[in-house]
Amino acid sequence: MTAATPPPRLGLRENAPQFALLVAVNALVGGMVGQEQTVLPLLARDVFGITGYTMVLSYVAVFGVTKAISNWFAGTLSDRFGRKPVLLAGWLVAVPVPLMLIWAPDWGWVVAANALLGVSQGLTWSTTVVMKIDLVGPRQRGLAMGLNEAAGYGAVAVSSLLAGYLASEYGLRPAPFLLGIAYTALALIITGIFVRETHGHARAEAAQLAPATSRPRQDADLTHRRIWFLASIREPALASASAAGLVNNLNFGLSWGLFPLLFATRDLSTAQIALLFALYPGVWGIGQLFTGALSDRIGRKHLVTGGMALQAIALIIIGAGSGLGAWATGTILLGLGTAMVYPTLLAVVGDVAHPAWRARAVGVYRVWRDLGYAVGAVIGGIVADLLSLQAALWVAAAISAVVAAIVAGRMYETLSTQHRNGASAT
Template structure:
């Protein structure tokens, strides 16, 4: 199989630099669709719709998270069955109404409906760009690839959030911030439809390389796993995959909580809209830039300890934000939260790519992202309830405690999926049906 595809395709970042760079740019547009509303929509809810209850206000984050989590499953399944590019294009079609609905919304239900469509857009497009980059680069540079992918996406979240906050302060909450989304969607449809090429042949080449290394019998059985078996392994049974799913859920619980809570918390100090936008941009900004380094670092030192440390850094950052009362303390906390998230985010995706067989990698990534993005909804709902009943700071302390618990779970259960130097797999370290495949050159 390797010879069949090698003439037309090659694995590696350098060999696929043009397509990889194009997908990085598209994922930046994906992130920008979220950034257009993050700092603005909670303020819009208060100013124009008179919403004050945290639980009700966070419904738009929950709607987004549930829709995104569900569409991640379809992104992985459909991309394995029909190819990556059709799923990417379909995801951008769902984005078309989103900014228009937010501009024209007569009541809050429109904002919730727009976030359902945005969640579908994010699940289909972001998942697919992740899968396509893993396809292109092969096993040796997965961490670097995921770092660049997530850096582009969350860097664009930060930049667009800052830009949207500026436009909201200068020109009003509507329509100026959401005009960015219209431009992003039009550009993404053009790039995805005309210039992106299908990457599924690269996954087939990777699968052929695995067989040629003498693992064909075991991996051949892996290639025939059912959707139910893949879901079970990724969610519960396989130690590395299921640990990644848990850590991803808690990581996005923190992000979902921050999305709905941070603008309201920062507004208690009578900060201006642009200052709130800056504070909110620091978190994904540091997160985005940091991933350019942490993803590559995980290729050198491994995944497990970087994930464990990153969850503990996030817990520390949430505690600092809970104890803060002004711009300086909150800025320090959001910067640290971004750093901790950067340690975790691309590393978890790389770990999933390490363990999953290329023939069902898309589905494994999709299932991992189902659990991870359910964190948006869990954080929004639980955080909103705790904030309503006890206060904003109590919701932050809850998230900090959950981050510590996730770090402990990873430290105990996850094995190292990508050591800096290949070594024999310890007996019993992973289920026999899913052996680890260390492919460092």
């Protein structure tokens, strides 16, 4: 920075216009997922004649793997080339997805479309997370992540409802996927013309933090391998966040493929199935408006522990239920538990990681988190095929309870460390 060019100002209020644009962009990212969630399991059953749960969930597994891999590249590329080019590239990858779903002659096309969607989601969602963390600085990190994730998963809920309505009125294809065409066009316009680069904000934060630290300067210069090791195994808060994120998305991936089929066992209409499914991301999305800010006040750890435990309870209720009332109760609780966890885990990573390698740390966390889609799809599909849909939910509940105990025992409270320049990761 030169004397004539003051460093960017950090803070939500100071960067409100750009922050609002990025919230809108992330809503469109979520909408790309929401257009599929009610429709694809029914498309597999009614159009392509697929009955095996493992086969139905293949598109979720592929989505999770490609999204997980692209999360890492989103972090490394945005550190090297800047945030905006990566965000724009992610939207370009999404362009053929709705067209492939509309014209798919067989299930392989659907799986391929979701491979592209996973790449797009990894690049776009990861980058909007990093850009918002860049803008707000350390003071309102939980609030920023709450707003980001609320926009994304609120849009998942709204798009699920809208896609379900379009499917019930006009058929499973092409009407629901016209939403995706509109989302990609709007996102490319907003990103290409109005979104600005935020990498300079991260550099400004690093420069402000550096004089205050008593740790060696190499804190800011960790290798890729070291960051992987810290975020996956060594650093207690980062590794706990990665484990909790994986299981959280295990539950989401399992619900994505199995909930519509479970709800259809009671001869519910497509619109009723869409409503039940939308309750989960809807409560999740709205709840994050409060839980992200709450974590800035009371801390991160207890929200994560309580949220994973609540998810376990919710999955038991859904598995044991057999009608609209029980399923609605379970999906609402599942959404609430997820809202407690989702923005808080991102805030944990932002608390601990140095600004110089924060994007890569977010990338590693999101690799593990989004592998949960694939793990949930595989475990859920195998258990459902061998035993039952309900048994798959009970297995997921047990895994969630175990991770809640791990977080309670290993994760430390990170809120008090958010000004330490990532020193605890060395």
